Amino acid sequence: xxxxxxxxxxxxxxxxxxxxxxxxxxxxxxxxxxxxxxxxxxxxxxxxxxxxxxxxxxxxxxxxxxxxxxxxxxxxxxxxxxxxxxxxxxxxxxxxxxxxx
Amino acid sequence: xxxxxxxxxxxxxxxxxxxxxxxxxxxxxxxxxxxxxxxxxxxxxxxxxxxxxxxxxxxxxxxxxxxxxxxxxxxxxxxxxxxxxxxxxxxxxxxxxxxxxxxxxxxxxxxxxxxxxxxxxxxxxxxxxxxxxxxxxxxxxxxxxxxxxxxxxxxxxxxxxxxxxxxxxxxxxxxxxxxxx
Numbered sequence: 001x002x003x004x005x006x007x008x009x010x011x012x013x014x015x016x017x018x019x020x021x022x023x024x025x026x027x028x029x030x031x032x033x034x035x036x037x038x039x040x041x042x043x044x045x046x047x048x049x050x051x052x053x054x055x056x057x058x059x060x061x062x063x064x065x066x067x068x069x070x071x072x073x074x075x076x077x078x079x080x081x082x083x084x085x086x087x088x089x090x091x092x093x094x095x096x097x098x099x100x101x
Numbered sequence: 102x103x104x105x106x107x108x109x110x111x112x113x114x115x116x117x118x119x120x121x122x123x124x125x126x127x128x129x130x131x132x133x134x135x136x137x138x139x140x141x142x143x144x145x146x147x148x149x150x151x152x153x154x155x156x157x158x159x160x161x162x163x164x165x166x167x168x169x170x171x172x173x174x175x176x177x178x179x180x181x182x183x184x185x186x187x188x189x190x191x192x193x194x195x196x197x198x199x200x201x202x203x204x205x206x207x208x209x210x211x212x213x214x215x216x217x218x219x220x221x222x223x224x225x226x227x228x229x230x231x232x233x234x235x236x237x238x239x240x241x242x243x244x245x246x247x248x249x250x251x252x253x254x255x256x257x258x259x260x261x262x263x264x265x266x267x268x269x270x271x272x273x274x275x276x277x278x279x280x281x282x
Contacts, residue, residue, distance in 0.1 A: 053219065
């Protein structure tokens with residue numbers, strides 16, 4: 001059985017890669033991918049701790065909920081990105097200045 | 102998996118980054134299997150590989166018109182890890198990584214009280230039992246309220262996404278009959 005700290009180290013590294021992606025990319029789709037990396041790091045922690053909960057399955061059940069929430073987030077965010085592109089002709093978050101015109 | 106994730110962070114081609122993201126998600130499903138959570142792994146592949154990737158590729162094709170030119174132009178500059186304007190974000194991420202790794206390494210996780218209760222009482226997953234049945238029963242009894250709340254939330258989010266994605270076009274279509282009249 002893989003020890004718990006290995007999962008935690010991997011998820012810490014994945015979280016930091018997601019953070020770097022969010023900060024450094026200039027494409028809104030890739031910023032969204034960075035957010036997904038951070039969410040997946042959190043889900044990996046949930047699953048890793050859920051290894052010690054056979055009766056109630058608390059970690060695994062809430063990992064499923066988190067995956068569903070991430071999917072809903074992606075759907076709404078991509079719809080917003082497409083709307084922003086149709087208005088501004090760019091999806092660089094730095095260039096979107098005003099929210100309504 | 103981490104190399105693929107790092108490639109997503111530094112790669113200049115968006116389409117290639119999205120396919121590397123796909124690889125990262127599959128590798129994460131493998132890690133869930135190593136964590137003895139096979140049902141979560143299947144859910145991950147279904148939801149992410151089935152839904153999220155298709156949505157992302159569609160959004161990429163609908164938005165990025167310079168993509169084809171970038172693919173034609175590639176070869177002169179590869180991915181660069183350290184750009185001058187990315188230096189603050191690199192420093193911030195390395196700081197966060199240092200703090201997280203310090204916490205993970207310095208704490209002895211097996212000495213937590215609830216974990217020491219769980220291991221002798223047989224509350225630990227050994228990988229031999231059928232977890233899907235147990236998860237289903239728990240989902241319908243113990244976690245019924247969050248399950249229903251999240252289903253309603255998912256419905257609302259999908260309706261909202263569909264409305265957002267088609268909003269302006271239908272407004273212009275509604276204006277056309279009025280102008281004709």
